[in-house]
Amino acid sequence: MPRPHSALRLVDVAAEAGVSLATASRALAGRDGVSERLAAHVRRVAGELGYVANMHARSLAGGSTSTVGLIVHEIGDPYFSEIASGVLRLAGTEDRMVQICHSGRDPEVELRQIRMLIAHRVGVIIVAGSGYTDPALQAESKAELAAFQEAGGRVAVIGRHHVSADAVLPDNEAGGRAVAEHLLSLGHRRIAIVSGPGVLTTVTDRLAGIAAALERHGLRLADLPVVQTDFTGSGGRLAAAEILREYPRTTAIIALNDAMAIGVLSTLRAHRVAVPERISVAGFDDVSVAADLNPGLTTVRLPMTQMGELALELALKPPVARPRRKGTGHELVVRDSTGPVPS
Amino acid sequence: MPRPHSALRLVDVAAEAGVSLATASRALAGRDGVSERLAAHVRRVAGELGYVANMHARSLAGGSTSTVGLIVHEIGDPYFSEIASGVLRLAGTEDRMVQICHSGRDPEVELRQIRMLIAHRVGVIIVAGSGYTDPALQAESKAELAAFQEAGGRVAVIGRHHVSADAVLPDNEAGGRAVAEHLLSLGHRRIAIVSGPGVLTTVTDRLAGIAAALERHGLRLADLPVVQTDFTGSGGRLAAAEILREYPRTTAIIALNDAMAIGVLSTLRAHRVAVPERISVAGFDDVSVAADLNPGLTTVRLPMTQMGELALELALKPPVARPRRKGTGHELVVRDSTGPVPS
DNA sequence: CTGAAAGCGCTTACAG
DNA sequence: CTGAAAGCGCTTACAG
Known part of the structure; x- marks a missing residue:
């Protein structure tokens, strides 16, 4: 399978920086156990070389992946495509890829997609579709997402879901x-x-x-x-x-x-x-x-586009004990389709 | 990082089927070198167990990934969200994930996204945005995509691009x-x-x-x-x-x-x-x-939705010597916004 | 046709 | 604070 030209590996960076593989890894991951001076040096070298970690190797070794999973009911629906646009925009500036999938407003499909995303080891899952009033419909998804978070994954939802996760709550x-x-x-x-x-x-x-x-x-x-x-x-x-x-x-x-x-x-x-x-x-x-x-x-x-951005922003922040919940605000926009009751 | 409950590995399947790891791998990949009977048996066992390959391990080992990369100019634009909808629909039935990214109608950004997708080892790249009339603007993307195909990656484009790849050509x-x-x-x-x-x-x-x-x-x-x-x-x-x-x-x-x-x-x-x-x-x-x-x-x-489906369909077919080119057809839809010239 | 072994590029205990 | 080594789960020459 295709391997990028720049098949630059972490060993190359380590060699160039004059440190061991382990130190280089720790420095780039921002993990402690490396002196700040050395870490900064490694990061600079990596930057100059244009090093990009192989996400597959990282994931296999037990690290997390920068990929964002986004579940929408239907991307062809402008409501969701505007949300997706916000997510993609912010993800782009963070050099993260976004995997989008359809739930088709079907809890079973949604569950399948959540499992797919987890199997693909995404680091973040954003559920943009509406929640379901009947908790039973979401019970399995909820368990799956909870386990995902337990294991270090980050989750944000848009709308009222039966999930303990950061949430953007449309007004x-x-x-x-x-x-x-x-x-x-x-x-x-x-x-x-x-x-x-x-x-x-x-x-x-x-x-x-x-x-x-x-x-x-x-x-x-x-x-x-x-x-x-x-x-x-x-x-x-x-x-x-x-x-x-x-x-x-x-x-x-x-x-x-x-x-x-x-x-x-x-x-x-x-x-x-x-x-x-x-x-x-x-x-x-x-x-x-x-x-x-x-x-x-x-x-x-x-504000659909901002809702998408905000959801990703929440998911990218370090988790806190109590999930964050952000309201969106709303605005009644009066145009020409409404008027006084006919007499 | 999150590991799915079903941390079922290929060794487990191999053990269950009573074959070696190598044989199991070959059987599931449909590679030859395994008797058809054994291969069928392995596939059945894998199916019963609900085995899903770890894409990261597969990719690291040099295999290809089933992920599809889709580049659009802007997902918030209905033209592209309808194309994306078609791609997602077909991908869903094939159990493939789709990574979507924005090019923002900027050849440089497009190039960056292509590189990102290749670095992420996607198996397929679909470029849905329009091509550029000036070949120079696409020269680097073209080279990148050619190298990707050379290495076994599949590419399909929608629209007239300066790339040698299967193409869906809007009328x-x-x-x-x-x-x-x-x-x-x-x-x-x-x-x-x-x-x-x-x-x-x-x-x-x-x-x-x-x-x-x-x-x-x-x-x-x-x-x-x-x-x-x-x-x-x-x-x-x-x-x-x-x-x-x-x-x-x-x-x-x-x-x-x-x-x-x-x-x-x-x-x-x-x-x-x-x-x-x-x-x-x-x-x-x-x-x-x-x-x-x-x-x-x-x-x-x-037919935007079909165009998306068709592009993925082409990309999923085995490559042929001469890139395929499929026209889309078109239909003039006369509604009320046009009428006779005012006299 | 089938299997044992090396290796992909990382991360992370385990030593020092 | 730093490094040598094992291991993640696959695929693929290399032998048989």
Whole structure:
């Protein structure tokens, strides 16, 4: 198999620096047991020579690998591709490679991928897909990740997972509250929800926020139509058709992510339903095209790219006793797809 | 570093199967020198035990790695995330991991990433970003990839690159011709082009197609405004503003990819320019939101997901003397953003 | 067709 | 603080 031109080995660096293999290894790993002066010298020599450790040898010998494993539900979905972009960007500046795999929103596949990544001896695992509300669905993944951390691996998750690890927590509940408040303040009461799979914590958290806002206005989520569908554009299209058919008096639709909201807009347009004059539509995430739609989509902005960067940043920090948890903040972005309730 | 529970080694499989380490290795690698009966037996035992080779040991010993390296310009761009999705999908079914990295449309970064991937001993490299028209810009990458292939690595590229490797060739020129023909047949003559960086083969090929169509109608590309900008949404926005300002009589705009076309639509909308009544707009790629825009974007569909799958498929086939080249086909998708020239 | 042994490039006890 | 040596789990000449 290909071996890089620069088949420079640690022995070469050691020889050049005039130290033993062991000392060179310790110096570069930043392990103690080497005088600071010597270590600095070795590092300088390694730098001048452009030495890059053979990750396979390192891993085989029991060292850790700099590779980052990233699990997303589906990279073709802009929500995840923006997160991945953030991870790749930061990884690039740290000279780390990123292995990406699909979980397809299937806990079993997710488990398989986690095992694959561990088998490949990645040093870091980032789980970017939503967690599952039912702990049983994640029990095995949780055990696997715990063992991985026990053995020195680093883990960070994006979203609410049943895993004890550093976490980036999207402002799902507060965002749900904000978007619902927005529609309520515009006078809407006959609001329909286009929801994703109820097993995802992302979905339940966003719904919880919406429910909280409704209650402050004396409404109950249970009394509103909640159409559960795929977390995708075609899911949104189907759901919108159902809403038009079953709940024709609806004046506003909240889709639990932008992909679905875009599908909703598409169906409404096909049915020549004026947005926002007859029905207001709001989404969640603020994927980059949301601003370019017509009408521009009112949505809750989550900083996906930064979320990816932040997750990797957390994972790269030395672990602490209690996992870190970082909120993301959110921002209600009001564009043209929402307006006053039709009189 | 984390070691999987199933720290099952090849010796364990060999013992269980009652053969030597060497025989077990050969049997699983499908190398000859083992009777077919014995080999089958070893493979069955390995399967039952759930054995997975330690890729690091394999790589160190000189074997090849099943990891796939994928280089994209920017994973946040839907064109690339759809290609990546195809690669990940096929890789998943083959139990291969995929390492993705950004080249940022910078030949130097691309070269660095290629070197990184080779240093990580990936078995396959897929270059998904456009090639560069100037061979000098790719000279080093080309040499690096050639050496990699020489050493047994497999390479596939998407787009026209100065590399001798299996290639998936998007129908850029024919697509350019199709979209230009479409606008010409609608009566447009004052067509402006929103172009990406002229150093990319994707750009020059699409322009060449447009030029060919124009010539058939007695027009010359050189006489039309070609605004060169970033291959992104904001590039499209800027270019559209320039066109409105400098070439106010323009009746149609061809953007060389959908990202830019979406930016163009956005700017036209901000300026209250009716599409397609006053200006028609067409894009290229058919990213998934193109259908959901309002007006729906007329564009040239390239099968990005399949392109990703196909590239990996080619790379996974045994190499042949002459690199394979597969065209992608294309399809002009006429939606609502293009219409007859205003009278 | 099959096996014993060397070696890939590291890290890490174990001595000094 | 530093070094010599064993060992990680494979593959691949080299013998038989």
